[in-house]
Amino acid sequence: MTTHPHRWSVLDHRRVPRPAHPIAWWIWAIGLATAVSRTTNPLLLVLVLAVLGVVVANRRSEAPWARGFKYYLALAFVVVFLRVLLRSVFGGDVVGTTTHVVFTLPHIPLPSWLAGIQLGGPVTLEGTLSAVYDGLRLGTMLCCLGAANALANPKRALRVLPGALYELGMAVVVALSVAPQLVESVQRVRRARKLRGGPTGGRHALRTIAIPVLEDALERSLRLAAAMDSRGYGRTGAATRRARQATGVLMLAGMAGLCAGAYGLLDSSASVAFGLPALLAGAVLCCLGLALGSRRVRRSRYRPDPWRLPEWVVTLSGVVPAAVVLAGAGFSAVSLGSSTEPLTWPALPAVPALAILVAATAAVAAPPPLRPARRRPTGPTGSTGSSERGAASELVPVPPPIEVPA
Amino acid sequence: MISFEQVTVTYAGAEAPVLRNVNLQVAEGELALVVGRTGVGKSTLLGAACGLVPHFTGGTLAGRVLVGGRETRTHKPRELADVVGVVGQDPLSGFVTDTVEEELAYVMEQLAIAPDVMRKRVEETLDLLGIAELRDRPLVDLSGGQQQRVAIGSVLTAHPRILVLDEPTSALDPTAAEEVLAAITRLVHDLGVTVLLAEHRLERVVQYADRVIEVRADGGAEIGEPATMLASAKVAPPVVELGRLAGWKPVALSVRDARRLVGPLRQDIAGRPVPAPRRAARVAGGDPVLRARNVVVRYGAVVAVRGVSLDLRPGEVTALMGRNGSGKSSLLWALQGSGPRQSGVVEVDGADPRALSAVKAHRLVALVPQTPADLLYLDTVAQELEQADREAAGAPSGAARALLDRLAPGIPDEVHPRDLSEGQRLSLVLAAQLARAPDVVLLDEPTRGLDYSAKRSLVAVVDLLAAEGRAVVAATHDVEFVAAAADRVVVMAAGELVADGPTADVVVASPAFAPQVAKILAPLEYLTIDQVRRAVEGLE
Numbered sequence: 001m002t003t004h005p006h007r008w009s010v011l012d013h014r015r016v017p018r019p020a021h022p023i024a025w026w027i028w029a030i031g032l033a034t035a036v037s038r039t040t041n042p043l044l045l046v047l048v049l050a051v052l053g054v055v056v057a058n059r060r061s062e063a064p065w066a067r068g069f070k071y072y073l074a075l076a077f078v079v080v081f082l083r084v085l086l087r088s089v090f091g092g093d094v095v096g097t098t099t100h101v102v103f104t105l106p107h108i109p110l111p112s113w114l115a116g117i118q119l120g121g122p123v124t125l126e127g128t129l130s131a132v133y134d135g136l137r138l139g140t141m142l143c144c145l146g147a148a149n150a151l152a153n154p155k156r157a158l159r160v161l162p163g164a165l166y167e168l169g170m171a172v173v174v175a176l177s178v179a180p181q182l183v184e185s186v187q188r189v190r191r192a193r194k195l196r197g198g199p200t201g202g203r204h205a206l207r208t209i210a211i212p213v214l215e216d217a218l219e220r221s222l223r224l225a226a227a228m229d230s231r232g233y234g235r236t237g238a239a240t241r242r243a244r245q246a247t248g249v250l251m252l253a254g255m256a257g258l259c260a261g262a263y264g265l266l267d268s269s270a271s272v273a274f275g276l277p278a279l280l281a282g283a284v285l286c287c288l289g290l291a292l293g294s295r296r297v298r299r300s301r302y303r304p305d306p307w308r309l310p311e312w313v314v315t316l317s318g319v320v321p322a323a324v325v326l327a328g329a330g331f332s333a334v335s336l337g338s339s340t341e342p343l344t345w346p347a348l349p350a351v352p353a354l355a356i357l358v359a360a361t362a363a364v365a366a367p368p369p370l371r372p373a374r375r376r377p378t379g380p381t382g383s384t385g386s387s388e389r390g391a392a393s394e395l396v397p398v399p400p401p402i403e404v405p406a
Numbered sequence: 407m408i409s410f411e412q413v414t415v416t417y418a419g420a421e422a423p424v425l426r427n428v429n430l431q432v433a434e435g436e437l438a439l440v441v442g443r444t445g446v447g448k449s450t451l452l453g454a455a456c457g458l459v460p461h462f463t464g465g466t467l468a469g470r471v472l473v474g475g476r477e478t479r480t481h482k483p484r485e486l487a488d489v490v491g492v493v494g495q496d497p498l499s500g501f502v503t504d505t506v507e508e509e510l511a512y513v514m515e516q517l518a519i520a521p522d523v524m525r526k527r528v529e530e531t532l533d534l535l536g537i538a539e540l541r542d543r544p545l546v547d548l549s550g551g552q553q554q555r556v557a558i559g560s561v562l563t564a565h566p567r568i569l570v571l572d573e574p575t576s577a578l579d580p581t582a583a584e585e586v587l588a589a590i591t592r593l594v595h596d597l598g599v600t601v602l603l604a605e606h607r608l609e610r611v612v613q614y615a616d617r618v619i620e621v622r623a624d625g626g627a628e629i630g631e632p633a634t635m636l637a638s639a640k641v642a643p644p645v646v647e648l649g650r651l652a653g654w655k656p657v658a659l660s661v662r663d664a665r666r667l668v669g670p671l672r673q674d675i676a677g678r679p680v681p682a683p684r685r686a687a688r689v690a691g692g693d694p695v696l697r698a699r700n701v702v703v704r705y706g707a708v709v710a711v712r713g714v715s716l717d718l719r720p721g722e723v724t725a726l727m728g729r730n731g732s733g734k735s736s737l738l739w740a741l742q743g744s745g746p747r748q749s750g751v752v753e754v755d756g757a758d759p760r761a762l763s764a765v766k767a768h769r770l771v772a773l774v775p776q777t778p779a780d781l782l783y784l785d786t787v788a789q790e791l792e793q794a795d796r797e798a799a800g801a802p803s804g805a806a807r808a809l810l811d812r813l814a815p816g817i818p819d820e821v822h823p824r825d826l827s828e829g830q831r832l833s834l835v836l837a838a839q840l841a842r843a844p845d846v847v848l849l850d851e852p853t854r855g856l857d858y859s860a861k862r863s864l865v866a867v868v869d870l871l872a873a874e875g876r877a878v879v880a881a882t883h884d885v886e887f888v889a890a891a892a893d894r895v896v897v898m899a900a901g902e903l904v905a906d907g908p909t910a911d912v913v914v915a916s917p918a919f920a921p922q923v924a925k926i927l928a929p930l931e932y933l934t935i936d937q938v939r940r941a942v943e944g945l946e
Contacts (some may be wrong), residue, residue: 063504063544155504173502192780194744194764195773196797196838211783215824220499226462227500231561232487232516298518302511303525370542 017368019061022152023160024311024366028318029148032359033141035321035352037266039336040133043348044356045140051360052147059362060150061369072146076139083135088123098342100125126340133338151366159301164247164293170233174224178217185216235298243292250289257282265326313365317358324355407568407600408432408455413469414625415450415459424450426625428469432602434567437594437614438629440604441641442621444857445827448604449572451621455602456490456570457483474567488517491561495573497553498545506532506548506556507541513564524563531559535589550730551582555589562593569593571603575610576854579729579883580918583610590614606857609643609886609922612636613660633657641858644886644922647935651942664926671938672927674945680931681940683890683909684869695720695845695877696741696771701750703736703901710736712901713750718846718877723868725892725909726881727919733901734881735776738848741879742773754846765799772844776851778835779824787826787834788819794838810837813867829860836867847871849880853887865891889913889921889933909933 036048052069060066088105095101105120148154154176158169189212193205228234257278264275325336335349410430416423424447432438440448453459457478460467471478474489483492491513494500503509510531514524532538535555540548545556554574561569571590575583591614593599605611612618618635621627628635633656636646645664649657652671658664694717703711710733718724726734739745741752743759744767752758759767775781784790787810794806810817814833817826823834832852840847853861861884868891871878882888888895888909895912897905897919905912910931914924923932932938 064546065504153504188775188777189780191739191744192775192777195742195768195775196781196794208783212780215779223494223496223499224502226458226483227492227494228502229462230456230458230483230487230490230492231502231513232484232564233502235484235487235516300515300518300521300524302508302515302521302528 015367017370019156019305019370020059020152020314020366021160021305021307021311022154022157024307024314025152026148026157027315028359028362029144029151031318031320031322032147032356033144034266035325035356036137036140036144038325039352040130040137040338041336041346041349041352042133042136042338043346044336044352045133045136047348047353047356048140048359049143051356052143054360055363055366056147056150058364059366059369062371063153065153065155066150069143069146069150072143072149075146076136076143079139079142080132080135083138084128084131087127087131090117090119091121091123091127095122095124100343102128126343129343130338130340133340156305160305162290162294163299164251164290166299167234170228174221177224178221181220182213182217185213189213189216243295247289247293250285250292254282254285254287254289257285310365310367314362317361317365320358321352321355325352407434407436407474408438408602409470409472410454410627411470411472413454413467413471415447415454415465415467417463417465420465423625425454425621425627428625428627430619430627430629432600432617432629434600435594435598436616437591437601437603438617438619439608439611439615439632440602440619440621441608441636441639443623443640444606444829444855444860446621446623447625448621451619451627452492452570452572452602452604454478455568456492457481457486458492484516487513487566488564489566490568490570491558491564491566492570493554493557493561493572493574495576497557500557501545501553501560504544505541506537506543506545509545509556509560510563513561517564519564527563527565531563534562534592535559536585549582550578551585554578554582554586558586558589558593566599568600568602571601573605574603576606580610580885581729583607587611587614606855607643607884608636608641608858609645612643612646615659631656632659644935645926648923648926648938651935651939661922661925664922668926671942672930675938675941676930678941678944681937681944683893683933683937692720694718695754697751697753698741699751701737701740701752702748703733703740703746704748705746709901711740714898714901714903716741716896716903716906718879720845720875720877721872722894723872723878723880723892724894724896725888726879726896726898727883727888728898728904730883732898734898735850736901737898738773738850738879738881741846742771742848743767744773765797768797768844769842770844771846771848772839772842773848774832774835774839774850774852776854778832781835781838782823782831785822786819787817787821787823790823790834790838794841797838798842806837806841809840810834812870813837814863827860828855829857829863832856832864833867840871844876846877846879849878849882851882852880853882853884861887862890885913885919885921886934888919889924890936895919 032048032052036045039045056069060069101122102125104122107121108119110117110119155173158173161169186209189209192212193208259282261275261277261279261282264278324330330351331349335347336352338346408431410428413425413428414423415425428451440451442448450459453463454467454471455473457473459465461478461482467479473486476486476489478486501509502512507528510528511524514527519527532541535558537552537555537559540552540556545553548556558569558571558574569590574590575586578586587610590601590603594601594614603611603615612632615632617629618632618639619627619629620635620639622640636642636659637650637655637657642650645659645661646657648664649667652668654667658667696716696718698714698716700713700715701711702709702713712733714737726737728734736745740747741759743752743762744764747760752760754770757770759771762770782790784793791806791810795803798805810833813836814830817830817834823831826834852864856864865887868878868880872893880887880892892909895905895907895909896903897912910933913919913921913933914928914931920928921933923934923938927938932941
């Protein structure tokens with residue numbers, strides 16, 4: 001083996017690093033999430049998490065937005081924990097002859113008009129496990145989103161939007177950049193608040209932090225708006241009122257179709273026969289609306305991401321698990337669920353597991369990410385203009401300089 | 407290229423216009439420097455030149471503004487994007503995308519420039535500003551000087567004929583500021599870009615100006631040759647003040663010019679002892695009030711402060727210098743006790759401020775952070791002052807108000823803190839923090855956004871604090887402020903102390919940190935105009 005830092009170095013060193021098309025990653029992640037939404041089998045869910053981990057570790061860049069996957073993992077843990085906690089407190093587990101009671105919480109009797117709700121009582125192993133599986137499913141879906149975020153810059157994904165949706169995309173971009181700034185400004189103001197002493201808890205403290213943070217956020221957004229305005233944002237060509245209305249109607253109808261179709265496909269109780277046509281009709285209407293709307297836009301795109309063979313492979317490897325799970329062919333539907341009553345060790349259905357493993361091919365199929373050779377932190381001076389791209393000895397990530405304490 | 411004809415700007419609800427009957431012409435290829443006191447309407451003038459006033463800010467504009475032949479009345483800022491490029495003071499808040507290359511391309515995408523032209527222009531701009539090696543880097547990871555150069559590049563790719571820059575170097579350390587100014591002068595000289603630039607720190611930019619526009623408090627504005635305009639302007643850098651003092655006509659604008667003229671003056675005062683930096687001699691001494699030993703601050707893998715030891719004595723003013731990111735702020739926060747500190751000892755009056763309750767710690771050490779406005783959250787100045795008295799617990803009622811009147815007299819009670827000028831707001835925060843009479847006062851970048859006269863009153867405030875026997879530390883990039891206020895200079899680099907000594911010893915020899923007077927009068931060890939003035943008075 002070589003000493004190259006990447007696992008797939010043998011394959012990678014012949015390929016030119018470039019960011020993969022963000023849409024490919026999003027389809028891949030949504031495909032996996034769709035498969036996840038149909039199963040509570042813990043083995044399959046853990047398999048999906050493993051696939052996500054392998055792909056993210058191999059194909060994310062070192063940009064700030066790519067550092068977020070671990071937060072989604074943490075969020076998944078919180079989801080599982082909350083699910084178990086709620087189930088234990090409000091559980092109302094039915095104790096039968098074969099159930100295993102782990103411990104019993106004091107039962108708090110509720111008034112008769114709250115008859116459906118139970119507080120406290122016995123907590124069974126069966127109930128807890130089913131809560132764990134349920135939470136795990138939601139958590140894994142969140143991790144799919146997190147993987148998409150880490151692998152493809154969401155802002156870059158929005159750039160792919162057709163011209164008619166440009167304004168909408170821009171609004172989302174601005175909102176996306178406000179969130180981290182808000183966190184930063186809350187931290188800064190909280191630190192500053194401590195300097196004045198006085199109360200640091202309760203409603204008063206909330207006010208003392210909220211007001212400077214909100215003022216700060218408002219000022220920043222005004223500055224951003226001014227900067228965007230003076231850099232030509234919003235120079236759209238003239239569109240007639242009728243054309244705009246037609247675009248709006250087409251888009252709304254299309255969106256409704258898309259929503260209904262997605263619901264039909266994803267909800268296991270609705271029939272696929274309803275979902276698919278609705279989805280297709282919605283997509284056609286949306287495309288028409290977009291085509292109409294885009295005719296009025298005069299804008300160009302800098303270095304659009306190419307869509308080549310690797311993008312096709314990544315997309316397909318994400319669609320396969322979704323297709324297999326939705327089609328339900330080659331395995332019994334029961335194996336997707338988890339059996340808690342009676343308590344049994346879950347079995348790993350071969351076909352869905354293989355389908356999920358197909359998604360892992362993205363870790364090899366996607367082009368290796370750009371890892372910009374960072375300069376060593378020499379401070380604010382020095383700029384020679386020479387390109388340092390490809391300097392393999394400088395692949396060590398250097399964290400950003402920190403001016404103020406966190 | 408830029409022409410103002412009878413321009414009057416009045417903001418909604420304001421009693422008086424900000425700009426009144428302004429007539430001026432800036433010719434193609436000139437670098438015009440806008441000067442004036444804080445709050446006189448410099449930003450309004452810049453905004454009017456790029457259409458943001460009144461299209462974005464509201465208010466009414468009477469008269470006519472023409473930029474590159476287009477009238478701002480009929481052209482919104484977005485329709486001027488190919489003629490005027492605007493760069494604000496805080497580049498990060500104006501960035502729309504995530505990486506350097508995308509940011510440079512943004513304006514061209516809006517202008518629907520063909521993809522092959524975009525590729526070419528991005529490469530040219532990267533080279534022009536010396537940021538080619540940053541092309542793939544995320545914008546948030548760049549240093550301040552790099553961000554400012556990217557911001558300039560991001561408007562330059564549209565090939566505007568005019569650049570409007572609002573305080574481009576205010577937040578930067580001296581070296582980073584020089585980087586940015588070098589880039590700007592290259593644009594003016596090589597590409598013939600017309601530049602309209604406002605800046606508080608005149609000592610950095612005045613030598614590059616072809617024209618100076620002075621905005622007066624009554625809203626009038628005048629344009630003229632830099633030497634003649636500055637000879638009488640309300641605000642002037644030390645080199646100009648020296649010229650006025652020595653009676654040079656025209657006044658010198660750069661250290662180089664001044665050194666060629668200064669010969670006779672230097673000979674006159676050479677034999678005399680250098681006057682003390684301040685009129686009132688300080689009695690710094692006694693036991694240290696704050697002792698820090700081997701302080702280490704780290705954030706993950708980044709070590710911000712590496713084993714710093716420092717003693718602060720009562721009545722001593724210490725300046726903490728060093729480039730952006732050298733650990734100055736982290737050290738201040740660690741000394742105060744609210745910031746992280748992984749190891750080391752800090753003792754104030756024998757107690758560790760971190761071990762004390764927050765209230766007690768603040769009675770010992772007060773810190774004014776980089777953005778003082780973060781400390782203010784009430785609706786009026788009076789409420790803030792009352793709250794400060796309450797927080798001081800034990801201070802007599804009205805203590806904060808009395809302090810404020812000493813720092814900045816005449817701030818009315820009912821004003822909202824956000825409406826105060828930068829200097830007034832700093833004074834308000836100082837008053838609130840000092841009401842509890844701390845032994846140690848730490849100031850983080852206190853001269854940001856202050857003009858020369860506000861800076862002079864800050865020096866007076868610092869003198870006052872030192873005279874009362876408090877230890878004062880100011881982390882700052884402002885060499886002129888250091889020369890005027892500090893007894894001792896501590897220089898940090900990469901988290902370590904690299905120099906510690908009396909101001910004159912540390913600062914005079916340093917190419918980056920020497921104030922203008924020291925550079926002009928070297929090898930004599932003069933630091934401030936005030937010293938020269940007294941030396942000259944002594945001659946007569």
